[in-house]
Amino acid sequence: MFYDDAGFRLFERITTLPEYYPCRTERQLLEEHAENIVMSACGSARRLRIVELGAGSACKTHILLAAALRQGIEVIYMPLDVSADALETACESIAEAFPPVRVLPQVVNYVSAPPQLSPFIGPTLALYLGSSIGNFKPCESRTILRNLGTQLKADDSFLLGTDLVKEESTLIAAYDDSQGVTAAFNLNILMRLNRELGSNFDVNAFRHSVRWNADESRIEMHLQSIRRQVVEIPLAELELHLDKDETIHTENSYKFDDDALRTLLSQTSFRWELMWKDPQQWYALTLSRKAAYA
Numbered sequence: 001m002f003y004d005d006a007g008f009r010l011f012e013r014i015t016t017l018p019e020y021y022p023c024r025t026e027r028q029l030l031e032e033h034a035e036n037i038v039m040s041a042c043g044s045a046r047r048l049r050i051v052e053l054g055a056g057s058a059c060k061t062h063i064l065l066a067a068a069l070r071q072g073i074e075v076i077y078m079p080l081d082v083s084a085d086a087l088e089t090a091c092e093s094i095a096e097a098f099p100p101v102r103v104l105p106q107v108v109n110y111v112s113a114p115p116q117l118s119p120f121i122g123p124t125l126a127l128y129l130g131s132s133i134g135n136f137k138p139c140e141s142r143t144i145l146r147n148l149g150t151q152l153k154a155d156d157s158f159l160l161g162t163d164l165v166k167e168e169s170t171l172i173a174a175y176d177d178s179q180g181v182t183a184a185f186n187l188n189i190l191m192r193l194n195r196e197l198g199s200n201f202d203v204n205a206f207r208h209s210v211r212w213n214a215d216e217s218r219i220e221m222h223l224q225s226i227r228r229q230v231v232e233i234p235l236a237e238l239e240l241h242l243d244k245d246e247t248i249h250t251e252n253s254y255k256f257d258d259d260a261l262r263t264l265l266s267q268t269s270f271r272w273e274l275m276w277k278d279p280q281q282w283y284a285l286t287l288s289r290k291a292a293y294a
């Protein structure tokens with residue numbers, strides 16, 4: 001629901017906001033450790049398949065592709081995403097920046113079904129960046145990683161980007177920026193519902209509300225009704241009765257610590273190998289290996 005055209009544009013702006021540290025922190029970590037990541041994934045092989053879940057515009061992937069090419073490695077890049085538009089943009093920019101890379105995009109929903117990867121001779125490096133794993137409930141994230149695991153060979157690598165638990169005010173600010181871009185991104189859902197399902201949401205009768213749920217270790221995004229109101233959603237055959245201050249819970253963003261990451265990976269057929277964090281320990285890149293069993 002978030003990522004229609006307007007939503008994509010707003011999200012691009014979110015990634016450049018001063019309060020939204022995850023994106024730039026992940027980029028810095030990739031820049032610093034790209035050589036090492038590629039070398040660990042490749043071993044003595046001279047070719048590498050890079051598979052990326054939820055590739056989106058794939059702009060951070062450029063860093064890894066550049067590092068692989070610098071090492072003289074032949075690269076096959078498979079971006080997977082639900083959005084055909086995002087994939088097209090990603091493929092164009094990669095074809096332009098890295099002509100030697102073979103790009104094999106796949107429009108798939110990696111949440112509802114395992115991605116189908118063809119057998120590959122040589123190592124595969126799977127990527128799941130942007131802390132997108134945090135937008136799923138723990139049981140869903142386990143399914144996503146287990147499904148990914150079924151498509152990998154023993155010792156193939158998996159690089160996971162995750163946002164970490166930190167001071168509440170820093171977390172809240174990242175999802176409630178002073179320019180109101182994240183608020184606009186959240187409220188955009190209502191405009192999309194009005195357009196696509198014929199609903200009559202009054203966008204001005206809702207406010208963006210962000211909460212830290214410590215028990216669940218997640219940031220929650222809500223749309224809070226500023227008055228008692230009734231909303232019709234004809235194409236969903238729904239009539240919503242909202243009290244003043246009642247909320248529509250639109251999104252979660254789970255935050256991790258080392259223990260949670262170790263457990264998540266070990267429960268889903270991966271062996272934790274290396275972890276890189278920024279000096280403030282706000283964000284982590286974890287490199288793990290597909291276990292031989294399972």
Ligand code: TRP
Nearest residue numbers: 014130131132135182221251253
């Ligand atoms: N994966 C991103 C995150 O959880 C997505 C995101 C950033 C997001 N800002 C948002 C999702 C605001 C919903 C609303 O950080």
